[in-house]
Amino acid sequence: xxxxxxxxxxxxxxxxxxxxxxxxxxxxxxxxxxxxxxxxxxxxxxxxxxxxxxxxxxxxxxxxxxxxxxxxxxxxxxxxxxxxxxxxxxxxxxxxxxxxxxxxxxxxxxxxxxxxxxxxxxxxxxxxxxxxxxxxxxxxxxxxxxxxxxxxxxxxxxxxxxxxxxxxxxxxxxxxxxxxxxxxxxxxxxxxxxxxxxxxxxxxxxxxxxxxxxxxxxxxxxxxxxxxxxxxxxxxxxxxxxxxxxxxxxxxxxxxxxxxxxxxxxxxxxxxxxxxxxxxxxxxxxxxxxxxxxxxxxxxxxxxxxxxxxxxxxxxxxxxxxxxxxxxxxxxxxxxxxxxxxxxxxxxxxxxxxxxxxxxxxxxxxxxxxxxxxxxxxxxxxx
Amino acid sequence: xxxxxxxxxxxxxxxxxxxxxxxxxxxxxxxxxxxxxxxxxxxxxxxxxxxxxxxxxxxxxxxxxxxxxxxxxxxxxxxxxxxxxxxxxxxxxxxxxxxxxxxxxxxxxxxxxxxxxxxxxxxxxxxxxxxxxxxxxxxxxxxxxxxxxxxxxxxxxxxxxxxxxxxxxxxxxxxxxxxxxxxxxxxxxxxxxxxxxxxxxxxxxxxxxxxxxxxxxxxxxxxxxxxxxxxxxxxxxxxxxxxxxxxxxxxxxxxxxxxxxxxxxxxxxxxxxxxxxxxxxxxxxxxxxxxxxxxxxxxxxxxxxxxxxxxxxxxxxxxxxxxxxxxxxxxxxxxxxxxxxxxxxxxxxxxxxxxxxxxxxxxxxxxxxxxxxxxxxxxxxxx
Numbered sequence: 001x002x003x004x005x006x007x008x009x010x011x012x013x014x015x016x017x018x019x020x021x022x023x024x025x026x027x028x029x030x031x032x033x034x035x036x037x038x039x040x041x042x043x044x045x046x047x048x049x050x051x052x053x054x055x056x057x058x059x060x061x062x063x064x065x066x067x068x069x070x071x072x073x074x075x076x077x078x079x080x081x082x083x084x085x086x087x088x089x090x091x092x093x094x095x096x097x098x099x100x101x102x103x104x105x106x107x108x109x110x111x112x113x114x115x116x117x118x119x120x121x122x123x124x125x126x127x128x129x130x131x132x133x134x135x136x137x138x139x140x141x142x143x144x145x146x147x148x149x150x151x152x153x154x155x156x157x158x159x160x161x162x163x164x165x166x167x168x169x170x171x172x173x174x175x176x177x178x179x180x181x182x183x184x185x186x187x188x189x190x191x192x193x194x195x196x197x198x199x200x201x202x203x204x205x206x207x208x209x210x211x212x213x214x215x216x217x218x219x220x221x222x223x224x225x226x227x228x229x230x231x232x233x234x235x236x237x238x239x240x241x242x243x244x245x246x247x248x249x250x251x252x253x254x255x256x257x258x259x260x261x262x263x264x265x266x267x268x269x270x271x272x273x274x275x276x277x278x279x280x281x282x283x284x285x286x287x288x289x290x291x292x293x294x295x296x297x298x299x300x301x302x303x304x305x306x307x308x309x310x311x312x313x314x315x316x317x318x319x320x321x322x323x324x325x326x327x328x329x330x331x332x333x334x335x336x337x338x339x340x341x342x343x344x345x346x347x348x349x350x351x352x353x354x355x356x357x358x359x360x361x362x363x364x365x366x367x368x369x370x371x372x373x374x375x376x377x378x379x380x381x382x383x
Numbered sequence: 384x385x386x387x388x389x390x391x392x393x394x395x396x397x398x399x400x401x402x403x404x405x406x407x408x409x410x411x412x413x414x415x416x417x418x419x420x421x422x423x424x425x426x427x428x429x430x431x432x433x434x435x436x437x438x439x440x441x442x443x444x445x446x447x448x449x450x451x452x453x454x455x456x457x458x459x460x461x462x463x464x465x466x467x468x469x470x471x472x473x474x475x476x477x478x479x480x481x482x483x484x485x486x487x488x489x490x491x492x493x494x495x496x497x498x499x500x501x502x503x504x505x506x507x508x509x510x511x512x513x514x515x516x517x518x519x520x521x522x523x524x525x526x527x528x529x530x531x532x533x534x535x536x537x538x539x540x541x542x543x544x545x546x547x548x549x550x551x552x553x554x555x556x557x558x559x560x561x562x563x564x565x566x567x568x569x570x571x572x573x574x575x576x577x578x579x580x581x582x583x584x585x586x587x588x589x590x591x592x593x594x595x596x597x598x599x600x601x602x603x604x605x606x607x608x609x610x611x612x613x614x615x616x617x618x619x620x621x622x623x624x625x626x627x628x629x630x631x632x633x634x635x636x637x638x639x640x641x642x643x644x645x646x647x648x649x650x651x652x653x654x655x656x657x658x659x660x661x662x663x664x665x666x667x668x669x670x671x672x673x674x675x676x677x678x679x680x681x682x683x684x685x686x687x688x689x690x691x692x693x694x695x696x697x698x699x700x701x702x703x704x705x706x707x708x709x710x711x712x713x714x715x716x717x718x719x720x721x722x723x724x725x726x727x728x729x730x731x732x733x734x735x736x737x738x739x740x741x742x743x744x745x746x747x748x749x750x751x752x753x754x755x756x757x758x759x760x761x762x763x764x765x766x
Contacts, residue, residue, distance in 0.1 A: 004396065005396050005397075005398070005399065006395055006396060006397060007397070007398060007399075007741050008583070008741040008742055008743055008744060009392075009395070009397060009743050009744065009745035010744065010745075011745075011746060012389055012392070012395060012745045012746065013387065013388050013389060013745065013746050013747065013748045014388075014389060014390070014392060014745040014746065014747065015388070015390060015747055015748065016388065016747070016748045016749075016750045017747040017748065017749055017750065017751070018749070018750055018751030018752075019747075019751065020749070021747075021749035021751070021753075030753065032751050032752065032755075033751055033752030033753055033754065033755035034755050034757065035757075038757040039757075041757075042757055042759070047760075055751075057758060057760075057763055058763070059760075059763045059764065059765050060760055060761065060763070061765075062765070063760065079469065083466065086462065087486075087489050088489055088490060091489040091490075091494075092489075092494065092495055094590075095485070095488050095489055095494065095587075095589065095590070096489065098485050098488075098590065098593060099482065099485040099486050099488075099489060102478070102481050102482040102485050102593070103470075103482050103486075105478050105482075106470050106471055106474040106475075106478055106479065106482060107471060107474075111474075111475065111478060112475055187746065187747050187749075188744070188745050188746050188747035189744060190580060190583065190584050190742060190743060190744050191584070193580060193743070193744065193745060194577065194580050194581060194594060197573060197576060197577050197580060197598060198577060198594065198597050198598045198601065199601075200391070200573065200601075200603070201573050201574070201598050201599070201600070201601025201602070201603045201604035201605075201606075202601040202602045202603045202606075203597050203598055203600050203601035203604075204478075204597075204600070204601075206478065206597075207477075207478070207481065207596075207597025207598070207600050207601070208597065210481060210485070210593060210594070210597055211577060211581065211593070211594030211597050211598065213590075214581050214586050214587075214589075214590025214591065214593055214594045215580060215581045215584050215586055215590070215594065216584070217584070217586050217587070217590050218581065218582075218583075218584025218585040218586035218587075218590070219584070219585045220583070220584045220585045220742050221584035221586075221742070222584075223584075223585075262742070262744060358390050358391040359391055359573060359603050359604070359645070360391055360392050360573060360576070361391060361392065361393065361571070361572060361573050361576065361645060362392035362393075362394075362395045362396065362397040362571050362576060363394060363395065363396050363397065363570065363571050364396070364397065364398055364399070364400040364402075364404075364570050364571035365396045365398065365399045365400065366399075366400055366401070366403070366404035366570075367399045367400065367401055368400070368401030368402065368404070368415050368416055368438075369401075369415065369416030370404075370413065370416055371416065372415075372416035372417050373421075374417065374418075374421040374422075374424075374425055375440060376425070377430075377440075377442075377443055377446065378443065380440055380441070380442045380443070381442065382442050382444075382445070
């Protein structure tokens with residue numbers, strides 16, 4: 001009896017989780033019971049980190065303690081900074097992040113301790129250090145000295161300080177904080193699933209996070225925001241947005257990057273929130289020439305039967321590209337920003353997997369030859 | 384309607400493959416149609432690499448070309464050797480391999496080229512360089528200078544040259560070659576599956592291989608040979624093997640490491656072949672005090688109803704530990720040896736996944752709270 005091939009594992013339920021749930025049919029996302037719209041309106045990224053790790057919102061003393069520990073862990077060991085300075089400046093920023101996180105594991109005395117206590121310590125260290133790595137690499141590859149983290153700023157503000165070397169506006173900090181809140185977890189997405197597969201072998205947290213970074217790096221997963229940004233730039237060069245839409249999308253059948261989602265058949269709730277923040281920042285600056293392009297293109301799609309019938313709405317990547325661009329994130333640094341947020345979800349899923357672990361080992365369906373007789377080397381012919 | 388939870392994905396068929404098939408009920412393993420027993424008896428590891436990559440055995444000129452290309456790619460860039468010399472000597476060798484492979488990707492101009500041609504080039508480069516990394520790290524952490532690869536030796540002989548700094552005996556080279564042949568692929572095992580999940584996001588080969596290394600590192604996957612070796616040492620300290628078996632296994636219910644397998648319900652064909660090679664090497668040296676322990680323990684299990692009823696036979700890890708120990712591999716270097724072989728299968732699966740790709744994105748079953756109302760920070764109570 002042939003077993004059914006579940007290519008892509010679409011619809012296959014692989015684990016219980018208490019972390020997040022996507023209601024794709026009504027366009028709703030919750031983290032541990034809280035609507036993402038409430039979290040985006042009220043919560044700091046640090047509160048969301050606490051919620052995902054400990055299953056409840058922190059009290060003020062608990063939040064203070066978390067922030068103090070994040071500050072204490074944010075600096076990079078000199079050997080990591082030294083390594084970053086030696087990498088080729090043209091290297092893919094996600095490959096740099098993958099390598100740096102892997103190397104941090106070599107120096108961590110907790111690396112091979114898979115107890116829950118050690119896993120919480122490693123989750124905290126990674127959540128604190130990933131922003132520092134990203135900001136340092138952005139500066140190093142541009143020939144600038146890295147800027148050390150400060151212990152009087154929240155995670156979003158501190159990142160922008162380390163990136164730019166000056167304090168960001170409150171609107172920029174708010175926009176980045178909301179971005180980090182919105183991207184922190186999303187069910188059993190491919191990078192989170194990758195981290196759980198590695199953990200299922202009783203692999204350590206560094207191995208699981210390094211694997212997740214490599215998975216998020218893929219253009220079909222975390223790379224979609226960069227693709228959307230590049231598309232907006234292309235559209236901006238066209239005679240008009242409408243002309244580009246007619247010629248490229250309707251005429252040539254090109255996909256609009258950042259529209260449609262395997263899980264959402266209703267509008268992605270994260271897109272609307274990011275759009276509001278894009279409008280809030282861009283109203284006070286001239287940085288966002290592409291917001292108008294994105295809005296006009298979205299309106300064309302929303303009025304087109306092809307997009308309406310297929311429920312192809314703007315997803316989180318679409319407006320996150322605009323927000324990140326507006327706060328000074330270079331396009332190829334957008335996927336690392338995704339990792340800066342998603343480390344919260346990855347580490348929470350890793351800890352959850354450890355608490356109820358079973359090796360994830362599916363099967364392949366062999367379709368190759370069978371019963372071939374061995375042929376000695378000198379009797380083989382090239383055919 | 385609740386969907387069925389497929390924890391561990393046991394029995395779920397995730398992809399078509401032409402690479403290998405495990406016949407668990409009759410204890411048979413084939414690569415691209417060839418019985419592993421024929422390959423172990425006749426083939427070099429390089430022929431198996433060619434078979435997995437190109438779907439057929441190479442002719443002599445094709446094999447010569449592959450070997451020449453492996454020789455040309457075996458040396459490490461000075462920046463990688465420099466990095467290895469800076470790592471803490473106590474770091475886990477698999478974490479070192481994970482970091483070094485990730486860093487190699489930073490310098491490879493092909494890193495972001497996911498064409499089939501580039502993927503074959505990267506597969507070749509990694510297959511050539513992983514032995515060099517492992518041998519270099521074994522020497523560096525012992526305070527010795529790395530030994531450069533030679534271009535007049537096959538992959539197995541060359542590795543032993545780089546590791547020991549002198550040529551190995553023919554029996555040792557044969558044993559390592561057979562080990563590499565036997566471990567090169569094994570259906571949809573956890574690390575191979577990890578590499579396909581990363582590839583499914585259109586992630587690059589370095590990201591996929593780095594993830595696979597982290598997955599193989601886990602004690603439930605590649606770490607099992609080390610666990611078997613440590614157990615043999617413990618048994619050797621006991622008054623007798625029989626006494627240890629009665630007291631630890633029958634008395635305390637401890638598992639025998641390296642016995643039993645999720646897929647095999649008949650003897651693992653690889654175990655018998657490795658046992659023969661262990662006997663061949665150990666007959667001419669005094670290195671293998673533990674072979675006798677392993678054989679006696681296996682005989683006790685084979686005569687015990689508990690093991691017979693549950694089809695718990697020695698698997699590949701059991702005798703590979705003895706073989707690797709006999710050729711001078713330190714116990715914590717045994718999982719890297721597994722990676723040296725499995726890179727052939729990983730890279731072949733990655734190329735196969737690219738040829739018919741679909742994002743691997745399963746679902747989670749949310750069991751957490753729903754509809755929680757937001758509570759402002761100053762109203763939260765610790766409970």
